[in-house]
Amino acid sequence: MPARNHNKISNSTHHQQPLADFKVGVDNVIFSVDTAQNRLLVLLVMRQQEPFSNSWSLPGTLVRQGESLENAAYRIMAEKIKVNNLYLEQLYTFGGPHRDPREQTNSYGVRYLSVSYFALVRFEEAELIADKVAGIAWYPVKQIPQLAFDHHEIITYGHRRLKNKLEYSPVAFDVLPETFTLNDLYQLYTTVLGENFSDYSNFRARLLKLGFLSDTGIKVSRGAGRPASLYKFDEKAFAPFKDKPLVFI
Amino acid sequence: MPARNHNKISNSTHHQQPLADFKVGVDNVIFSVDTAQNRLLVLLVMRQQEPFSNSWSLPGTLVRQGESLENAAYRIMAEKIKVNNLYLEQLYTFGGPHRDPREQTNSYGVRYLSVSYFALVRFEEAELIADKVAGIAWYPVKQIPQLAFDHHEIITYGHRRLKNKLEYSPVAFDVLPETFTLNDLYQLYTTVLGENFSDYSNFRARLLKLGFLSDTGIKVSRGAGRPASLYKFDEKAFAPFKDKPLVFI
Numbered sequence: 001m002p003a004r005n006h007n008k009i010s011n012s013t014h015h016q017q018p019l020a021d022f023k024v025g026v027d028n029v030i031f032s033v034d035t036a037q038n039r040l041l042v043l044l045v046m047r048q049q050e051p052f053s054n055s056w057s058l059p060g061t062l063v064r065q066g067e068s069l070e071n072a073a074y075r076i077m078a079e080k081i082k083v084n085n086l087y088l089e090q091l092y093t094f095g096g097p098h099r100d101p102r103e104q105t106n107s108y109g110v111r112y113l114s115v116s117y118f119a120l121v122r123f124e125e126a127e128l129i130a131d132k133v134a135g136i137a138w139y140p141v142k143q144i145p146q147l148a149f150d151h152h153e154i155i156t157y158g159h160r161r162l163k164n165k166l167e168y169s170p171v172a173f174d175v176l177p178e179t180f181t182l183n184d185l186y187q188l189y190t191t192v193l194g195e196n197f198s199d200y201s202n203f204r205a206r207l208l209k210l211g212f213l214s215d216t217g218i219k220v221s222r223g224a225g226r227p228a229s230l231y232k233f234d235e236k237a238f239a240p241f242k243d244k245p246l247v248f249i
Numbered sequence: 250m251p252a253r254n255h256n257k258i259s260n261s262t263h264h265q266q267p268l269a270d271f272k273v274g275v276d277n278v279i280f281s282v283d284t285a286q287n288r289l290l291v292l293l294v295m296r297q298q299e300p301f302s303n304s305w306s307l308p309g310t311l312v313r314q315g316e317s318l319e320n321a322a323y324r325i326m327a328e329k330i331k332v333n334n335l336y337l338e339q340l341y342t343f344g345g346p347h348r349d350p351r352e353q354t355n356s357y358g359v360r361y362l363s364v365s366y367f368a369l370v371r372f373e374e375a376e377l378i379a380d381k382v383a384g385i386a387w388y389p390v391k392q393i394p395q396l397a398f399d400h401h402e403i404i405t406y407g408h409r410r411l412k413n414k415l416e417y418s419p420v421a422f423d424v425l426p427e428t429f430t431l432n433d434l435y436q437l438y439t440t441v442l443g444e445n446f447s448d449y450s451n452f453r454a455r456l457l458k459l460g461f462l463s464d465t466g467i468k469v470s471r472g473a474g475r476p477a478s479l480y481k482f483d484e485k486a487f488a489p490f491k492d493k494p495l496v497f498i
Contacts, residue, residue: 016313017313017314017315017316018313018314019272019311019312019313019314020272020273020312020313020314020315020316021270021271021272021359022270022271022272022273022312022362023268023269023270023271024269024271024273024344024360024362062268063268063269063271063344064265064266064267064268064269065266065267065268065269065346066266066269066346067266067269067346068344068345068346069342069344069345069362070345090341090342092339093318093339093342093364095273095312095317095318095364096317096318096319097314097315097316097317110270111273113271113273113318113362115342115344164494167494168417168494245413245416245417245496245497245498246496247494247495247496248494249494
């Protein structure tokens with residue numbers, strides 16, 4: 001039984017509340033990693049309508065008649081970003097009462113539920129589409145401004161999912177350039193998981209032992225250190241691991 | 250842009266569909282393992298109202314005014330099952346058009362979205378509440394009858410999540426009795442993951458090496474084999490692994 005009655009409408013059965021009416025939105029948490037600056041970024045857009053007009057928010061939209069949740073999520077992304085092979089994964093559904101001011105009986109009086117979707121895109125490839133929107137930007141996850149609704153909470157949830165994916169799947173190789181040094185890979189993990197997630201030499205030893213990083217034979221010099229080998233992710237060598245549980249760090 | 254127009258109402262902007270109206274349901278995928286018979290079970294209830302009256306379905310309900318999604322999920326479970334420390338985890342949201350016949354314009358004309366929740370409960374502890382319902386039963390996942398709505402799909406999704414949890418978390422020890430043989434543990438994994446998920450001796454060696462199974466010193470004889478040692482899950486020895494990515498098989 002709900003704890004409080006937020007609505008004056010009474011129900012024929014009296015001992016239960018009437019059903020809630022909903023509009024359903026989709027909100028997308030799009031992460032990227034700026035590998036040059038070792039920053040984890042999230043895509044934000046400036047809202048142009050009430051509520052929270054002129055606040056930053058996740059790119060989202062309300063689901064239309066005849067439209068699936070996924071289609072709504074892809075529709076709004078097609079208006080915001082150009083990127084190869086965008087793959088949105090469902091993240092979590094936020095649907096508690098009071099998450100949207102439009103729920104008020106003196107506003108529209110219906111609840112707004114948000115189904116969030118998640119993607120990690122390659123920073124260099126992604127092209128933001130700024131036409132006709134008040135603002136669109138990659139924000140460092142560490143410097144997110146005040147956001148509309150509960151979008152902060154959605155980003156926190158998305159960040160947790162991203163960490164998980166990095167730990168358990170080869171998603172890192174989707175965002176690194178085709179060839180990379182082991183230090184580039186370590187930096188990417190550090191950027192997403194935080195400092196001290198693992199010792200560099202353990203990380204290096206573990207990844208090399210797994211056997212799906214192949215040395216290209218090419219070395220690069222960066223800064224003062226010794227030249228470092230460039231590696232490639234070897235899809236073929238990874239195939240036997242594909243459907244097995246595996247930890248990357 | 251949605252592919253088809255399912256509704257005759259036109260919109261002031263013309264090139265876009267009006268927003269869809271939703272009721273929101275919660276559906277719970279409650280798994281249990283009958284360790285005596287090595288069967289993975291899922292909880293089903295017989296629907297008592299249209300649509301799909303007299304069909305088996307997942308225990309679910311529609312969200313009421315002022316009620317959170319979680320509260321709705323716990324409310325319906327409290328009417329169906331008694332179990333210690335039920336912990337429902339959000340699984341996935343199914344919200345495409347045409348998933349509920351009540352969506353038809355000649356019925357209620359609103360979409361029905363389902364937020365599914367998931368739990369694994371200990372079979373011996375769970376007590377089904379049959380009062381006032383036409384039917385409630387544990388069904389073996391391998392022998393599920395025809396179900397209402399897209400509940401088959403929801404169970405398939407839940408089963409995948411359960412496999413994942415068994416691979417990456419110590420959830421098995423929540424459903425095994427307090428003391429168990431390594432063979433009991435292996436049987437549980439086999440019941441959920443399917444035959445041949447791992448060789449018994451590798452599984453045994455891996456689990457013992459991780460160091461959080463403690464030998465109670467007690468042995469049991471079952472059938473013709475040698476007496477087998479009874480083990481306990483050692484929470485304290487597991488603590489250092491708790492926030493680290495880990496594979497159990």
